[in-house]
Amino acid sequence: MxxxxxxxxxxxxxxxxxxxxASQGYPAFDALALVGKGAFGSTFAWQNTLSRAAPIMLTALCVALPARAGLLIIGGEGALALGGLAAAMVPVALAGWPVLLVQGLMALAGFVVGGGWIALSGWLRYKRGVNETISSLLLAYIGAAVFNFLVEGILRDPASLNKPSTAPIGDRYVIGAIPGMDVHWGLVWGVLVCIGAWWLMRHTVFGFAVGVAGGNPRAAQMVGLPVGRLMLMACFLGGGAAGLAGMLEVAAVHGDANADLMAGYGYAGILVSFAARHHPLGVMAGALLVGGIGASGSLLQRHLDxxxxxxxxxxxxxxxxxxxxxxxxxxxxxxx
Amino acid sequence: MSDASGGIAVGSLLLALLGGAMRVSTPFLFVSLGECITEKSGRINLGLEGTLVFGAMSGYGVAYLTGSPWLGILAAGGSGLLLGVMHGLLCSLPRVNDIAVGIAMMLFGTGLAFFLGKPLIQPVAPTLPSLVLGGWSSNTQIQEALRINVLLPIGIVLAFALRWAFVHTRWGLALRLVGDNAAAARALGYPVIPVRIAATAVGGFLAGIGGAFLSLYYPGSWNEGLSSGQGLMAVALVIFARWDPVRCALAALLFGAAGALGPALQSQGMTSGYYLFNAAPYVLTLILMSMSWSSGRSLAGAPGELSLVNR
Incomplete structure (x- = not known):
């Protein structure tokens, strides 16, 4: 079905x-087998896949939540980069504060900045009728330019010589691994946010209203729903999820904000959201699949060149x- | 004294912008003319960004293998045509959304180009010749600014030809009818779906040529960072130009100038805001889009069947 x-x-x-x-002269069946092996074939492969799935399920929400409001947003990469950058600034400013408080504020900063960035697309769509698909991707390019400008300019840590980066967030504030696995706690954050998004969209009045506004904006207006505000909220929440993905990458993987943050997770999220038909729970399975494809890359490179x-x-x-x-x-x- | 030197700096900045506009605008021009044809048929192809990158790769590869940049251009157009046909066929399936297919084709085209283009990063392919129009001047800056590539005049002639053909030829009228009112076109016996597939294919052909310009003239080599959104900006540019090919050409020059702002300022010794100035074309696109689009009202000149406008 x-x-x-x-x-x-x-x-x-x-x-x-x-x-x-095969047409490129590589062994076809070996390649397929290696994709399976590199994605799900061993404990190491699973850990690699799960670590990648964590940010991807969040960037997929950046497509899935606005889609519920009838908007097709594809600029999650920009929200991820700027959210991650904002999060990286928190421990620098608040060095010495309690760990949980700082991590919470990092998440908040990433969420608000990422959300605001995508909300800009929603606002342009509602206020000026600008196509949100194009504007969000343009904003992703602008976001990358702003990111590079700041990281190579005023926010650059003078100690980062070869690779411009912000100051390290410090070992205290790094998000560690889940006990018994080599996967960081970000995976749990991602899963919880997806479940939360599902509950919000399918079991609350707000989620229902967003669905009505997305399904038939005119009818929604007739029954008195604030269509513009609902669109903006859906974009803000989606962008926030992508910003949170950036925060997790900074806090659990990189330890600072640098250009490696823009590794394409924002674009992978688009595919995942479509594969899941924009369902917040399906997004988790989709992220596993696409994360697995990404994880198999190094194996394909090593064994088959x-x-x-x-x-x-x-x-x-x-x-x-x-x-x-x-x-x-x-x-x-x-x-x- | 300081005033005079300031004046010279502004003058040479303007010259650099003019030269940059003519250099950088060509891919915008070809992609936007292609997209204009596609959108006139009532479909939008967001995948032209991928077509641009794939055209750049295949054009460079063929030019390197055959030694002829013109064969490279042809190969780039041909591969763009194939991607266009693919988009056109997929969108003809029932319940398949053209914008979503465009996004998928964007990722597919770039991925494929990066894969097949791996061996092409090192080799050097022959580049396209340029026309020197500034021979009358002894000023090297003016000579440099007026050295234009052969594709630019071809594109501008094409723009005028298309504007004429949309109005005065049989296929131009058929194309616009299919894009404005599919039911009426069907009633008059025009094959709606084949016309749309053909329009997307021709659009892909032109976008592929735009890509070949990137790898065969300016910057003139193949690497994975060759295009960053030019294909997508060209799609937005068509809307700003109100689906008129000649206005597409003017808008392409404007975008070229915006794209040349960063390098021009850098050559003047301004390096601090480099990344921000490089973002100028994207910001310009956003501003122009929000000026030309307006909520609730329909866009003047928009093809009636276009999903982008009346969703």
């Missing part, structure tokens, strides 16, 4: 990828197939 298009798309993607890899872009090709094929098989869905098209 609703899973059929997904299964068909996965199958077709595997076939297409195998054909493509495939270019690192192989995982991008695989993601692109999956995205195209998913949309093509949307035509099998009898429950009607996704509006966005």
């Amino acid at each position: 609703s899973l059929l298009p997904l299964v068909a798309a996965l199958f077709v993607t595997a076939v297409l990828f195998a054909l493509f890899v 495939l270019p690192d872009a192989a995982t991008l090709v695989l993601q692109g094929m999956l995205f195209v197939s998913l949309l093509a098989f949307e035509t099998l869905n009898r429950k009607g098209a996704q509006r966005v």
